Amino acid sequence: MSSHAEPASPIPGTRRPLTLHRLHEMHAQGEKITMLTAYDATLARLADEAGCDTLLVGDSLGMLIQGRDSTLGVSLDDMVYHTRCVARGLAAGGGTAWLVADLPFGSYHESRDQAMRSSAALMQAGAQMVKLEGGGWTAEVVRFITERGVPICAHLGLTPQSVHALGGYRIQGRDAEAASRLR
Template identity: 50%
Template sequence: MTRTRLRQAKTDRQPIAMLTAYDAGFARVAAAAGVDAFLVGDSLGMVVQGQRDTLAVTVEDVAYHAAMVRRGVGEALVVADMPFLSDATVERALDAAGVLMGEGGADMVKLEGGAEKAGIVRALTDSGVPVCGHVGLLPQRVRKLGGYRVQGREAADARRILEDAQALVAAGIDLLVVECVPSELGRALAEAVDVPVIGIGAGADTDGQVLVMHDMLGLTEKPPRFVRDFLADGGSIHGAFAAFVEAVRARRFPTAEESF
């Protein structure tokens, strides 16, 4: 799965199955089960390091885990998160992207934010760095938000998220993640932009789905509403990953009950 094939998948309406991964072993099994792309998320702070949120994760942390995932998945597409404030300035963002792609072996970096990040995105893409945007719920702003809440319920908020997505696309992103928004907004985003839109808690009508691996394996004590325990369905780790891929491609995940 390359950037070109991601866009073709959107054109062909073939849903994209994406998972987070943090080490070579699980990543290898997920790749063998047919997962299209991998996100080395700063969610590792919570599910691997035991932090209360993602803010303590460093560029070096993500690069370390990305390098392991790269060894596990071979040539599969690997996206690495830009940790909290690593993209606060153009200079910091370029330095972080250099580490994530050079030492970590990532194919693309992901940053959180809307139109205010367009200048950073443009500087990265002008330097040859493929970028994935992230709108909707922004976990790196959880302390400012006061918790993990669905975004875009009000018309003005939904319009702002759409405008943020369009600004990021104009700045040069190749992929967009949208998190925790109503299904109608997820569908509107996928229709409004020409890059693939990957949803997490954004309904079934985005161009693909991503879940945190620990969540979909039933390892999270209080999983979000949009998570399904695929290990219970699949019977084994490989079976869980394969069940996730099949459900995404058949648009049987998420259901209305797993959406907002």
């Protein structure tokens, strides 16, 4: 049973769709929020039917679906395609999960305008929120996008898009100084 719904009903489609307001409320109340990664309509529908609160169309599809050795080769077009697939799967089943889609490497790094165009493409494909990686340098981009109506999920810590700059996949923020930089 999902934490955002009334008790499970044998009647499909009786759960209420999760909203951004409800996500904020759940966070404020310390409720657990479930999230699974989905890349296609079938998995989206199954995860939603199982009561998952949020689904992420992750750029990890580069490694898990496309067979790449990192997420860096995933394009915005790839993300739009898989976001559409997941959104269709949710819609076909009367989905209630909140849909988040990753902004892939290079799709928001050049400018705020590029970030907005990329975010708009994912939202038009069915995302309800976009996720981006990075710390302080992204603050201006995040502010610009959210002021234009796009909810943002920021990703700190292990940031696969920075794999080469970090010297590999390494956990970040382990000591006080590194944790302070993340904050």
